[in-house]
Amino acid sequence: MSTLRSCVAALLLAAAALPAKAQQGSAGKRISPDLFGIFFEDINYAADGGLYAELVQNRSFEYNPSDHGGWHPLTSWDYLHEGYAMGSISVESAAPLHANNPHYVQLRVESPFQKGLGLRNAGFDGIPLKAGEKYDFSLFARTKSGAAMPLLVQLRDAKGAVLAETTLSAQGAGWQPYRATLAPTAAAPDASLVVLAIAKGVVDLDMVSLFPQKTFHNHPNGLRADLAQVVADLQPKFVRFPGGCLAHGDGLDNLYDWKKTIGPVEQRVAQRNIWNYHQTAGLGYFEYFQFCEDVEAKPLPVVAAGVSCQNSGGSWKIGGTGQQCVPLADMAAYTQDVLDLIEYANGPATSAWGARRAAAGHPAPFNLQYIGIGNEDKQTPEFRERFRLIYEAVRAKYPNIEVIGTVGPSPKGEDYDQGWAFANQLRVPLVDEHYYEKPQWFLANNQRYDGYDRQKSKVYLGEYASWGNTLFNALAEAAYMTSLERNGDVVRLASYAPLLAKENHTQWNPDLIYFNNSTVVPTANYYVQQLFGQNQGDEYFGGVTALTSNVAPTDSAVVSSCVRDAKTGDVILKLVNPGGKGQVVGVNLARFKGLTTNASLSVLTSARNASNTFATPRMVLPSVSPFKAGKTFAYTVAPYSLAVIRVKGKR
Incomplete structure (x- = not known):
């Protein structure tokens, strides 16, 4: 214990004895205010x-083999002909919604008996739905005859249960946008979007989209x-x-x-x-x-x-x-x-x-x-x-x-x-x-x-x-x-x-x-x-800390920096210990005018090889606590840690 006290005292003396030039005034080196992005x-x-x-994958039917081997305009889409519905589906490009968006789907419904004919999209590894949230559905459609084509739009869970639905009426020989809001009755991590044509006729579809409102x-x-x-x-x-x-x-x-x-x-x-x-x-x-x-x-x-x-x-x-x-x-x-x-x-x-x-x-x-x-x-x-x-x-x-x-x-x-x-x-x-x-x-x-x-x-x-x-x-x-x-x-x-x-x-x-x-x-x-x-910060200051070692950084050497935020007057210390032993650092803030003793301490530390994964997403997290700073003080940098000490200043 006496050895530790001697070490701390020596560090405080070293910090207090930093060169006079380093301690005079508050001027530091101007650094980029845009440094970290x-x-x-x-x-x-x-x-x-x-x-x-966007929750729909391949919403405009533009996937092709050059994107990824085996892909095509109907990748991520399933063709549905439910019940005894009869008809066909094709990908067309003769009269697109826009020249930059050349492909679209044509549904030909010969008999919509019972449930209709259409498409299902499971999004990117499933469509995640939250109960109580609203989702904005949209598509472009046109019909090939004078009669309107009713379109049944549904959100289904992985077992096929309907969580939300609405019916739209597509009509007219020109491309028109159609929109609806869907509010699922239950959450589902892997839902799908279904669009069914439920009357006899021909309808073209493009830009089938689903967005969370939030x-x-x-x-x-x-x-x-x-x-x-x-x-x-x-x-x-x-x-x-x-x-x-x-x-x-x-x-x-x-x-x-x-x-x-x-x-x-x-x-x-x-x-x-x-x-x-x-x-x-x-x-x-x-x-x-x-x-x-x-x-x-x-x-x-x-x-x-x-x-x-x-x-x-x-x-x-x-x-x-x-x-x-x-x-x-x-x-x-x-x-x-x-x-x-x-x-x-x-x-x-x-x-x-x-x-x-x-x-x-x-x-x-x-x-x-x-x-x-x-x-x-x-x-x-x-x-x-x-x-x-x-x-x-x-x-x-x-x-x-x-x-x-x-x-x-x-x-x-x-x-x-x-x-x-x-x-x-x-x-x-x-x-x-x-x-x-x-x-x-x-x-x-x-x-x-x-x-x-x-x-x-x-x-x-x-x-x-x-x-x-x-x-x-x-x-x-x-x-x-x-x-x-x-x-x-x-x-x-x-x-x-x-x-x-x-x-x-x-x-x-x-x-x-x-x-x-x-x-x-x-x-x-x-x-x-x-x-x-x-x-x-936007100013850097050298000579604020006295480290336990003056050697070049290695796996076990503590390194530090000190910056000041001119807008707030706060002084910010960053202390990094990549080694397995705690090290004491002396700090001298005497040069800074207008600092308070109020500070915050953020520490990021864990085992050396710890990592956050989907199985353990919170293995490595920073902790934040109040800290009392003086004009000079010593701080023990924990093994395998980053410590950020932010000392409040006055504007």
Whole structure:
């Protein structure tokens, strides 16, 4: 015990004896106020079947084998001819609802005897229904004769019991929208939607849709409320979308075209997802911008740099030689699309593309500040030529927009070196670094950004994660994030990736948040991101803590950071112990004026290899308690823990 008291006393003396320069006044180093955000990519069924609240799969009959082997326009649909009903079903394209939505279903009812003839859809692994909730059903229909066609719409449970139903009357030779509200009498995790034609005749159907009325912020065509809220609880300062590899696609015909994702959903262009499934584009650019606004985060769209992914067509197997390039003759039009995107986001409602935004229900600008050009691109002459054309056009027309370049998929190597040289040559404001490494790499590279040139391009750490979702992985990332705060003058933005992954539909691990139709499982990594996101600052202060070791970070060394939130005056300490022994840290807050003794203490800790799963979703959770802080104090950082001490200030 006497040894411990001596240790604590020594640490307090060390903290009190920090250099006079470090203790004078409250001035710190200004760091990015936008440091921690999120990266959304439609991978792992993150959009359709995930964040996008649509409950019907393949609602517009556009699935095809290029999306996924064996798929076709009736994938996810069952043909029903109940009782003694007689007729046929076919997929047609002669006179579609819209040219961008070419397929529809035709039902020919010869005899609707007893129950009728139609379709059943079980959604994405079943349609989850909640008792007492309401669901908005809609479809487009037209009849082939003068007589009206009654349509029976039902929600059924897995045993076929009807939980809700209504009848609509389709009539007229032109496409017309029909809507109804369904209120199931009981909950069901795996329900289905049934649409039956119950009279003799011919009827065409398209865009068969079912949404919960309670979407995130109650937007129509909105987002799944519980999943979106978990993302919002990260309190991100920015949202990058629509993805990484997804943005530049699998070949030129698969580039993500933002213009095809806005406007009425029945007029948007669905396409193959690079991750081997389907994108409806129901979650499109308008919805991305709207979500950013809802969570008070800055939008950060990423567009292709006039080239496709170098791994297009599986060419990663032969060294990534599949980069395809927009012909130079077409680059003026492609570049104009990028400029039009900025106008769509920021232009007045009287401008051409600002008017399109206003028509969608948002006359005010979305206040776009950042735009990414390219993603992990091979540093070829063709890439650099096209990047330069886009970059210079954006800089000329919108000098206040900060362009983000790309330096490849790794923390070092040819693309990294050439990408940085090119970015510094053009004076690109920020570059996008990516890396996925073992947790030990993150612990050993805590000083990575200490030596970066502050006069050159700044960093957006757009994709990073350690390989795993254990607490130890999360703490390795937390230790690294303290270095991002310390270097927040050169690292302007950072986002863990990927964000979302659906159970049984995951193409990439690890991910930040796992989910299925009824459950959301934030990982230990999530809670690290949340604690940093909810406790961001805009000034960094060195020399506030006296640690038990001055050696470079290892598996057992405590690392820390101290930031101040200028808006609240709060001072925030983050202390990370990735080792198996508790360590005492001395803290000296004497330099800060106006601090109170009131503080909160958030601690994330558990067993080293603990992780949250669907079976054990709450294995790793932060605890929050009051804490009394003094001008100097000692704190014991528990083994395998992240501690965040937020000391209240006065404005």
